[in-house]
Amino acid sequence: MKKRLVMIGNGMAGIRCMEEILKHDCDSYEITIFGDEPHPNYNRIMLSHVLQGKTNMQDIIMNEYSWYEENEITLYTNERVQSINREEKIIITEKNRTLTYDKLIIATGSSAFILPVEGSTLPGVTGFRTIEDTQFMIDTAKEKKKAVVIGGGLLGLEAARGLIDLGMDVHVVHLMPNLMEQQLDTKAASLLREDLEAQGMNFLMEKKTVKILGTNHVEGIQFEDGEVVDCDLIVMAVGIRPNTQIAKDAGLIVNRGIVVNDYMLTNDESIYAVGECAEHDGIAYGLVAPLYEQGAILAKHITNLQTDGYSGSIVGTQLKVAGCDLFSAGQIYEDDQTKAISIFNECKRSYKKVLIRDNKVVGIVLYGDTADGTRLFSMLKKEEDIQEYTPASILHKAGEESELDVATMSADDTICGCNGVTKGTIVHAILEQELTTFEEVKGCTKAAGSCGKCRPLVEQVLSHTLGDAFDASAQSAGMCGCTTLSRDEVVAAIHEKGLKSPKEVRNVLGFAHEDGCSKCRPALNYYLRMAIPEEYEDDKSSRFVNERMNGNIQHDGTFSVIPRMYGGVTTADDLMKIAEVAKKYDVPLVKITGASRIGLYGVKKQDLPNVWADLHMTSGYAYSKSLRNVKSCVGSRFCRFGTKDSLGLGMLLEQSLEMVDTPHKMKMGVTGCPRNCAEVLTKDFGVVCVENGYQLYIGGNGGTEVREADFVMIVPTEDDVLRIATAYMQYYRETGIYGERTAYWTERLGFDHIKEILQDANMVTKLNERFQTARGTYKEAWGQALETKSLKAMYEVETVK
Known part of the structure; x- marks a missing residue:
């Protein structure tokens, strides 16, 4: 008779642990999982990519409902477990559902920490932890324009970048003088701030929030020094709080997290804890790699397999913001026993710093060029003696190429930090499962399945392992996550099957998502208009915002207007019109562009149609493909x-x-x-x-x-x-x-x-x-917008009285 295994929590750490359990023993347990969110397991790491428009919600689902069914797992979503009766081994949910267990895993994760200040419960205040948080931010950005992100750490900066991409004016508020002060030294933090400011991010450093202003909705934020900033949205990204209340109420030992031993057992031998809610040796980890390591140990222990136990993790940090590559691990500042080797290439804005103690790497800070991150991180974790290396080249052996060669990596070197996948695991999967493409490797091992930054390394391992059998041309994936079909196959089908609309393409060709995704919607709009130009009507809603608005959106929500000047040639009359328009609409910047034209920058959205009409010039298409x-x-x-x-x-x-x-x-x-x-x-x-x-x-x-x-x-x-x-x-x-x-x-x-x-x-x-x-x-775009009522309506701004 099967034992009953119940898991409280349906997040990344818990489900990864469950996958490991099923891999070792799929017959011993009758499994039930409770999740308090209305979704199957999804990749929380990728929420920042959703916010930044790089992917959509459906694409970040890691385990579809079908996975639970195939593995005979009973899943209850949107149902919180309220209490645990340890004596009778029963859990009770908020819906008064009761269930007995033989073994219980608590994987409740953590929640966003919300500052306990006046106004923190007002509508318009949110954390950044869930699909609902992310969707709320996306929806808010459609109507509101000013946002404040509290917290200049990893999550806060990723949230701020996404809100900027959604067209909001964003201020990042940080209590400390440096961004990401736990991961970056002063130099790297300064470079990061400069690059983010160039992307349109505003910073308010060394500011302590004392009050959130507003009556029925957020209207502003007030700091300890009395300064007030107006805003419509406040995102709290000041840390996380492990969800431990249910364990505390059940009498389990709880400090910051639920205290566990090396096998992830609590002080009750029937109850395990894993993930962000667990505390091992005084540490509650917040990054996914150590949580997956914990899950692997738990899975072996609960299935009675020999395991060495969990001994803690050294974690590395990467930022998921376009144009800002950084890697950090271990100690970041020198002290009496720790010295630094550092190089700063001002031309390339590349900064590398390695901290050494007793001839061993104890810390890494890389900004701009992070190619050495995997190799140096391996040295740090292995406590490798670095005396044979050449310090002047940032720890390359004499004559060694700067580019990482996977052939020199050992089997236990980590390729995918997010999912804790080693080179040996990938090589074993390639050989045992006869894998030949990156997508197959990702599906089998989870390597590059989270943030995706390690894809080049995974492909190198694949190439090195297969040798002459490696086919680079076979590595291309489908045109997006909705389909395995390539661009050529989709275009061929449009011609062969006489497809006339994006919806028809997706339905006939079996795209996974009926409405498509942010990647395929604009692509299909282009391919259809290219393939059948006389039959297809352009779908403006599928275009990116700059193309929809016929102007490049600026960091403050205004737009640029750049009229056509053939060959860079203009006339006195056109110059006079430009000058008159600039004065009439109080345009803050008029500039000669790099394309030999004159650009007007800072034009308000509602003024665009009138500016175009008054100029009486054609669009320069400076925003378009x-x-x-x-x-x-x-x-x-x-x-x-x-x-x-x-x-x-x-x-x-x-x-x-x-x-x-x-x-x-x-x-x-x-x-x-x-x-x-x-x-x-x-x-x-x-x-x-x-x-x-x-x-x-x-x-x-x-x-x-x-x-x-x-x-x-x-x-x-x-x-x-x-x-x-x-x-x-x-x-x-x-x-x-x-x-x-x-x-x-x-x-x-x-x-x-x-x-x-x-x-x-x-x-x-x-x-x-x-x-x-x-x-x-x-x-012509501007003329068409002026002549078409529905297009012209896009530029209207509702006035709040």
Whole structure:
């Protein structure tokens, strides 16, 4: 007869422990799980990615309801267990459900700590721990514009970044002088703050909150020094509090957490505790890796397998905010016994600091370049003697390459810190399960299944283990988490099956989520309009906010207005209109842009239609995935070195190719001579005018990863330039992955292949024809918004009286 195993809690630590139990013994226990949230187990780590718009709620579900059914687990969601009767071995829920147990696991996790100040219970105050918290923040951002995040630690900064991405003006309030003071030293914290400020984050340091203002809703926050900041939303990210009350009421020993021994047993031999609610050797851990280690020990003990017991964990910290890479572990400051080796590369904003005591690594702080994190963390955990290393290179052996080589890693080195997956575990799974792709490895081992930052390492292990059998081309996953189908398969199905709408695509092709996700919605909108331009009507709601609003949103919620100036050319009349509009609407910044245009920055949302109407100019599409501009020098019109009319050609290209959507933004350039004043070799399509014609270049990029454009051909006339540019743009439209710049597209398809397409006169003609068909369906964005009542209504702002 099966014993009854009951688990209180349905979160990451508890369910991971249950997965381990089932792996060791799936027959001995009748399992029941209670969760107080109305969801199956989900990845709490990824809530910040949901808030930042990188994924959706459905994508972070780790164990679907079907998993519980397949493993014969009885799950009660949205039902809190209220008490434990240890003498009779019975639990009682808030719905008066009673259940007996032979073994009980308490995995109740923790709750956000809410500051006990006046006003903390007002509507508009929230923690950041659950799906409901996250959805509340997303919904609030649709109507409100000012947010305060209390807490400059890991969670607070991730929440602040997400709220900025949702269009809110965000202030981060922190009690200490440095951000993340538990993980970063003063230098790294300063670099982090500078980078986050550049992203639009505002900071109020060394501020103690004493009161939250408002009557029926949050209206502001007051600090000890008397300063008041207006806000509509307050997010508390000042720490967590282990959920221990049920254990305390049952008479279990509780300090900060529920006290457990090395096998995660409480002072009752029938009751275990695991996760954030548990306290081992005086420590209650809040990061997922040690909680998974605890779960693995518990699972072996409860299934009567030999195990060494849990001896504590050394944890590393990473931040999940775009553009800010950091890694920290162990001690962060020097003392009498601890010395530091540090390097700061000001040009690359890279800071590396390793703390040494008795020839062993005891602390790591990395900012900007975190590639050494895994290797150094391994040294720290193993207490490796570092005397043979070269300190000047931040602990590389003499002659050793800076890039981490998984071949040199031992089997017990950690690849995935979030889920505690070692190199040995991955290698064993690859060999035993005959895994060949990253997705298979992730599904089998959970490696890279949380924050995903270790994916490159996982792929390196896969490549190293398979050797010649590794197929890099097979590593591409589906176009999003809703489907395993690739971009090419989806587009082919649109043509073959005559699919006409995103909903039809998702239904016919069996997407997992009926409404799609934040990744596939804009992609399908693009692919459909590209594939059937005369039949498909653009779905504005599927576009990103900048494209919906026809302007780039700024960090304060205002917008930029950048009118089209073909080839960078303007007139006295247009300049006068710009000046008049800037004065009339009190525009705070008027600037010459890097694309040789004039931008108006800080325009209020409600003023956008009137600004466009008063300018009486067309949109420069500076916000869109389309041709942004054609940068041109004056050429032979004025320059004594100019060989051709580069300015006229640039204007012709821009006028002929504007408005039409592409997988990502495109930039072009025309220079009047090889001196290259228009910098065309870092453009998606570049033209160098020479005496005997026009040299054409493709696939350049001047962004974060600079790529020099490849020379493709020389043509004799301007008409030839336009034909090739049009064919190139259309072929990119038809074969590019949504969100892929031409630099990556050129390397993915192969330069020689694209060159062959552009040298095929018949193909160039067909591509030109298809482009003209598509272009005929586009209307100028600002004009269309002014003429269309439903579009114009988007810019109206309700006035609260």
